[in-house]
Amino acid sequence: MFGSHLSIAGGLERALEAAGELRCDCVQIFTRNQRQWRNPPIAPDEVARWKAGLAALSWDRPGPPRVVSHNSYLVNLASPEAGNRGRSIMAHRAELERCEALGIERCVIHPGAHLGTPPAKGPHDFDRPQSPDERAGLARIAAALDRVHRDLPGYRVKTLLETTVGSGTNLGFDFRHLASIREAVAEPDRVGFCFDTCHVTAAGWDMSSPAKAAKVLKHFDEVCGLEHLLAFHLNDSQGAVGSRLDRHAHIGLGTCGMACFRAICREARFASIPKILETPKEGDADQEPWDVVNLRRLRGLCRAPRASGVPSSVRRTRRSGGGAASGAAAGSRGRTAATGKRTPRSSRS
Ligand SMILES: [Zn+2]
Numbered sequence: 001m002f003g004s005h006l007s008i009a010g011g012l013e014r015a016l017e018a019a020g021e022l023r024c025d026c027v028q029i030f031t032r033n034q035r036q037w038r039n040p041p042i043a044p045d046e047v048a049r050w051k052a053g054l055a056a057l058s059w060d061r062p063g064p065p066r067v068v069s070h071n072s073y074l075v076n077l078a079s080p081e082a083g084n085r086g087r088s089i090m091a092h093r094a095e096l097e098r099c100e101a102l103g104i105e106r107c108v109i110h111p112g113a114h115l116g117t118p119p120a121k122g123p124h125d126f127d128r129p130q131s132p133d134e135r136a137g138l139a140r141i142a143a144a145l146d147r148v149h150r151d152l153p154g155y156r157v158k159t160l161l162e163t164t165v166g167s168g169t170n171l172g173f174d175f176r177h178l179a180s181i182r183e184a185v186a187e188p189d190r191v192g193f194c195f196d197t198c199h200v201t202a203a204g205w206d207m208s209s210p211a212k213a214a215k216v217l218k219h220f221d222e223v224c225g226l227e228h229l230l231a232f233h234l235n236d237s238q239g240a241v242g243s244r245l246d247r248h249a250h251i252g253l254g255t256c257g258m259a260c261f262r263a264i265c266r267e268a269r270f271a272s273i274p275k276i277l278e279t280p281k282e283g284d285a286d287q288e289p290w291d292v293v294n295l296r297r298l299r300g301l302c303r304a305p306r307a308s309g310v311p312s313s314v315r316r317t318r319r320s321g322g323g324a325a326s327g328a329a330a331g332s333r334g335r336t337a338a339t340g341k342r343t344p345r346s347s348r349s
């Protein structure tokens with residue numbers, strides 16, 4: 001399943017309408033303004049419009065979850081400061097309440113920053129023992145999740161801890177961080193993981209060849225368990241491997257390498273897991289919205305192997321550069337229809 005993070009400007013259901021126009025199989029949204037601490041509850045008429053939007057896409061039928069919420073970047077469950085941690089706990093609880101009201105079963109969250117001594121500069125050392133600050137931060141995250149879970153018994157929505165680049169004191173760049181939080185909570189079934197290809201690459205995991213990509217996924221499986229991997233963010237990375245730079249690039253135009261995306265898109269176990277683009281939307285590529293281009297690139301990887309490592313659509317866009325931003329939806333209709341030529345497998349995934 002392939003989709004994109006889409007805007008809720010004008011109403012939550014607008015993201016679903018846009019997902020339909022872009023022929024997404026799944027979507028990620030912020031359920032509210034992610035730059036504010038305000039946690040407005042969802043009004044009944046909002047829920048009704050949202051449910052109608054799901055029905056219009058036939059996304060209300062039983063099947064794998066197609067909608068992912070992304071919690072606010074302000075939330076820091078690892079904060080050592082009681083006021084900030086308390087606000088973060090309230091915000092995460094309110095987010096899960098909104099998800100439950102909307103029937104959203106996946107909520108991605110950045111694990112948090114411990115705000116102590118940052119790891120040494122340079123590429124992350126994934127073999128070193130965890131520092132006391134890291135351990136304390138991880139324990140605070142697990143305790144915060146326990147508190148939220150106790151307050152909201154029986155919820156269906158799972159919190160997905162996202163891999164991070166590990167800038168500053170942010171936790172989540174080391175797969176062991178994610179695993180240890182899940183192992184520490186009282187209700188581990190309510191916690192899963194989200195794998196961001198840009199973040200993993202910038203954290204220092206090279207996935208740019210088939211062998212390297214397979215090795216990283218195997219390592220993730222050994223540490224975290226692929227059965228708990230419930231969402232992907234498929235972004236290419238502007239920063240080099242190990243740069244700790246969190247800058248998303250269009251698929252095929254960054255340092256992840258097509259082998260990274262191919263390994264994920266071809267893996268049968270990931271077929272029904274949401275794979276979400278968080279790539280820039282500004283400008284058009286060949287008069288098409290970038291999401292259409294990036295979705296086509298990803299879906300193209302599900303098909304038979306190509307001789308070249310770079311799909312022809314990437315080469316074409318590289319030559320032509322950007323393009324006019326106007327008339328995106330209308331101008332793209334013909335090409336969007338071309339994405340309808342999907343194989344049965346890729347339309348499922
Ligand atoms: Zn992400």
Ligand SMILES: [Zn+2]
Pocket residue numbers: 198199246247248
């Ligand atoms: Zn990012």
